[in-house]
Every structure is written in structure tokens, then in C-alpha cells.
Amino acid sequence: MAEVATSTTSEQLLVVVDPVARRSDGESVRIAKDVLGAGAAVKLCLPEGPEEFARALARRGSRRPVVVGDDRTLIRAVGLLHRHRELAGCPLSVVPVGGALSLARSLGIPTGTVAAARAVLDGVERRMDLMVDDSDGVVLGALRIPPVTAPPDVMDPEEEGLPARPWLRTCQSLVRTLVPAGRPSRLASAPEPGPSRLRVEVDGETLVDLHQPVExxxxxxxxSGLASVEVRPASVGAEASPLLAEARTVTVSGAHFRYRADSLVSGPVRTRTWEVREGAWGLTLPAPG
Known part of the structure; x- marks a missing residue:
């Protein structure tokens, strides 16, 4: 892992550049480095893989972490800090670089390189809610069941620092369903055909039960520290109205199902519970006005 230190002001930044961003858009990475380096003391880390990425964040010391990459990079950084129970006390800054930036955009992060880098230097921390599931996974944006068709670059377990499984890599082309429950699959699944029979519970109350198929x-x-829940029942004749609720915890159970959380497709699982954590992490965003 290459590291380069530059010094301009007393503020200390740890800038961790995702290797995919370096390969796909080296010019934007260079611009981000130049803008950040002109306004702060920067330690630049160029990890070659997920293990080096994790080590760079773990060894940040008192430096404020800045990640340069796409939505996957942001999700990886938040997940690592959450698993080490350091997320609440470690505000995160992001310079989006890459093709998959819809999550960053929805969170209010500028997607232009210069604007994003200036927001890192001049912005303010905003506390953000997230959802944590019962396998310790995090959701920053939204999840959907069944998963919508995902782009071909959906995250690989090894790319995200999950345990490597050589037998899985060898057999993937033949047996896609052997990915353990709760782990992201390399190949995103298309929406499962037909309606699903699921029980959806919000704060312990049943919103829809197994007898009612859902689309x-x-x-x-x-x-507000709550999750917005929408269930679309399978329509018979006229389109059925969606069932809406807000809750702090949401549990989905039933036949084995897959779900897409942010850009990850996970499963199959028989049950999963998500809990909203209010103000669980800090994100640097442009100052109001």
C-alpha cells in the first residue's frame, strides 16, 4: 500500500483511494488529491485490496478519514467502522469517483470531484440514520425484496474483505446458490418470478402475513429515527393499494428470499430483522447556504 504525506494546514486528513477508482478514473483521483492537498495536511493511502483498505482505516489515528471511490467504497468504509464499533465517533468524508454514485447522490454528497473535495474541506458534519440487520450488516439507503436487477459489478465477497472461498470461486459458474445466507452474492439475481409469500412485522405488529402474496x-x-416501509400486495384485477408503515424495527420472514440492500444482493435467508439506528454515523456534507 503506497502512502504519500503532504502538509499545508493543521487539519489532518487520511485520504484512502479505492483501487477501482484509480483504475477507472485516475484523472478525477488526481484532481481530488490536488484540491484536498491544497487545503489540508493529507496522508494519501493507495490500498491494493480490501485488507489494505481495512488496515488504512484502522490505522488512521487522529486523522479524519476521506474515502475516494464509488458507492461500494462508501458502503465498505461504513461497514468496517461499524463492525469495529468506531462509526459513531468517526465522521466520514467522501469524494465520489466511479460509475455507481446513486447512493452518494441520495445522501447529499456532491458528485462533481471538485465540489465534493471542497465539501470535505469546508463542509459540516451531518448525523445520519442507518439500518443494522441481525447479521451486523448495514443499510445506508434502501433495501428491496425481491431485489431489482443489479449492475454486473455487484460486490464480490472477496472484494469486500469477506472470507475467501476458493471452492466457491471454482464452482460459481455451475452453482450460484451456494453463497451462504447473509453474504452478498457475486452475481446479482433477477427478480424472482411471481409474488412472494412473506410475513412483514413492524415493531412487533404484523403488517402483512403469509396468506397474502406480495409483489x-x-x-x-x-x-426521524424510523424506517419507512412499503408493501405492495399482489393485485387481483384492480391494482391493490400499497401498505405503508413507519417503524424502528422491521422483520421479514417466510420462504427463502433474497434482498438488495444499497448495491448488495444478499441471501437467500428465511428471516431477517433490520433496526434503525438514529444518528448512528456522521457524514461531511456541503454547508447550508
Whole structure:
């Protein structure tokens, strides 16, 4: 892992550049480095893989971490800090670089390189809600069941620092369903055909039960410490009205199902519970006005 230190002001930044961003858009990475280096003391880390990425964050010391990369890089950084129970006390800054930036955009992060880098230097911390599931996974934006078709670059377990499974890599082309429950699959699944029979519980109360087929379930954190839940029942004749609720915990159970959380497709699982954590992490955003 290459590290380069530059010094301009007393503020200390640890800038961790995702290797995919370096390969796909080296010019934007260079611009981000120049803008950040002109306004702060920067330690630049160029990890070659997920293990080096994790080590760079773990060894940040008193430096404020800045990650340069796409939505996957942001999710990886938040997940690592959460698993080490350091997320609450470690505000994160992001310079989006890459093709998959919809999550960053939805969170209010500028997607232009110069604007994003200036927001890192001049912005303010905003506390953000997220959802944590019962396998210790995090959701920053939204989840959907069944998963919408994902782009071909959906995250690989090894790319995200999960345990390597050589037998899985060898057999993937033949047996896609052997990915353990709760782990992201390398190949995103298309929406499962036909309606699903799922039980959806919100704060312990049943919103829809197994006897009612559903077309889709979507859950996303709001700004109020609650999750917004929408269940679309399978229509018979006229289109059925969606069932709406807000809750702090959401449990989905039933036949084995997959779900897409942010850009990850996970499963199959028989049950999963998500809990909203209010103000669980800090994100640097442009100052108001």
C-alpha cells in the first residue's frame, strides 16, 4: 500500500483511494488529491485490496478519514467502522469517483470531484440514520425484496474483505446458490418470478402475513429515527393499494428470499430483522447556504 504525506494546514486528513477508482478514473483521483492537498495536511493511502483498505482505516489515528471511490467504497468504509464499533465517533468524508454514485447522490454528497473535495474541506458534519440487520450488516439507503436487477459489478465477497472461498470461486459458474445466507452474492439475481409469500412485522405488529402474496417490499431509513416501509400486495384485477408503515424495527420472514440492500444482493435467508439506528454515523456534507 503506497502512502504519500503532504502538509499545508493543521487539519489532518487520511485520504484512502479505492483501487477501482484509480483504475477507472485516475484523472478525477488526481484532481481530488490536488484540491484536498491544497487545503489540508493529507496522508494519501493507495490500498491494493480490501485488507489494505481495512488496515488504512484502522490505522488512521487522529486523522479524519476521506474515502475516494464509488458507492461500494462508501458502503465498505461504513461497514468496517461499524463492525469495529468506531462509526459513531468517526465522521466520514467522501469524494465520489466511479460509475455507481446513486447512493452518494441520495445522501447529499456532491458528485462533481471538485465540489465534493471542497465539501470535505469546508463542509459540516451531518448525523445520519442507518439500518443494522441481525447479521451486523448495514443499510445506508434502501433495501428491496425481491431485489431489482443489479449492475454486473455487484460486490464480490472477496472484494469486500469477506472470507475467501476458493471452492466457491471454482464452482460459481455451475452453482450460484451456494453463497451462504447473509453474504452478498457475486452475481446479482433477477427478480424472482411471481409474488412472494412473506410475513412483514413492524415493531412487533404484523403488517402483512403469509396468506397474502406480495409483489415487493421496500424499507428505507427516514430522518426521524424510523424506517419507512412499503408493501405492495399482489393485485387481483384492480391494482391493490400499497401498505405503508413507519417503524424502528422491521422483520421479514417466510420462504427463502433474497434482498438488495444499497448495491448488495444478499441471501437467500428465511428471516431477517433490520433496526434503525438514529444518528448512528456522521457524514461531511456541503454547508447550508
Amino acid at each position: 415487493a417490499v421496500s424499507v428505507s431509513p427516514t430522518a
